[in-house]
Amino acid sequence: MLAAAIGYAQGVVGDVAAGKAAFAACASCHQVGASARNAFGPQLNGLIGRRAGGAADYNYSLAMRQSQVIWSEQTLAAFIKRPDLVVPGNKMRFSGWGYDEKKLANLFAYLRTFPPNPAAN
Numbered sequence: 001m002l003a004a005a006i007g008y009a010q011g012v013v014g015d016v017a018a019g020k021a022a023f024a025a026c027a028s029c030h031q032v033g034a035s036a037r038n039a040f041g042p043q044l045n046g047l048i049g050r051r052a053g054g055a056a057d058y059n060y061s062l063a064m065r066q067s068q069v070i071w072s073e074q075t076l077a078a079f080i081k082r083p084d085l086v087v088p089g090n091k092m093r094f095s096g097w098g099y100d101e102k103k104l105a106n107l108f109a110y111l112r113t114f115p116p117n118p119a120a121n
Contacts, residue, residue, distance in 0.1 A: 012101045012102055012104075012105040013105060014102075014104075014105030014106045014107070014108055014109030014110075015105075015106050015109060016106075016109045016110050016113060018103075018106040018109075018110075019105075019106035019107045019108070019109045019110025019111070020110050021106075022099075022103050022104075022106050022107040022110065023107060023110055023111070025094070026041075026044070026094075026107075028040070029041035029094075030042065030043065030044045031043045031044070032044050032045055032111065032114045033045070033114060036114070038055055038057055038058040041058075041092065042055035042058040042060070043055055043058075044111060044114065045114040045115065045116055046114065046115055046116025047071050047076070047111055047114075048071055048072065048073065048076070048108065048111060048112060049070065049071065049072070050070070050071050050116070051068075051069070051070055051071075052064055052067045052068075052069035052070070052071060052087065053065040053066075053067065060091070061087075061089060061090050061091045062089070063087050063088060063089030063090050064087055064090045064091070067086075067087045067090075069086065069087060073104075073105075073108050076104075076108065077099075077101075077104045079092075080094070080095075080099055080104065080107075081095065081099060082095060083095065
């Protein structure tokens with residue numbers, strides 16, 4: 001696993017270990033890693049660069065399936081902070097309380113350590 005830094009918007013550098021801690025708020029609905037499966041939310045392996053609504057066998061909202069969003073750090077940051085502004089009518093009920101640029105950079109550094117899982121995508 002990467003030990004440190006992967007960049008995020010405006011040059012903020014993310015830390016993988018801190019990102020793992022930031023992911024704790026996500027883990028009640030989402031999984032990552034070799035055994036990740038869709039749960040209450042879709043699995044997040046290979047998320048950055050993936051089309052929204054693109055995890056196989058997850059029951060996305062119609063809004064998410066039709067959104068045409070490709071997940072980048074910028075679209076994810078906006079979605080985590082205000083899901084309904086990015087994809088109106090989606091099912092996610094989280095609004096990134098306390099997710100400033102640093103915490104988001106950490107989260108994205110952590111997520112980037114999980115490549116796509118062919119069995120789950």
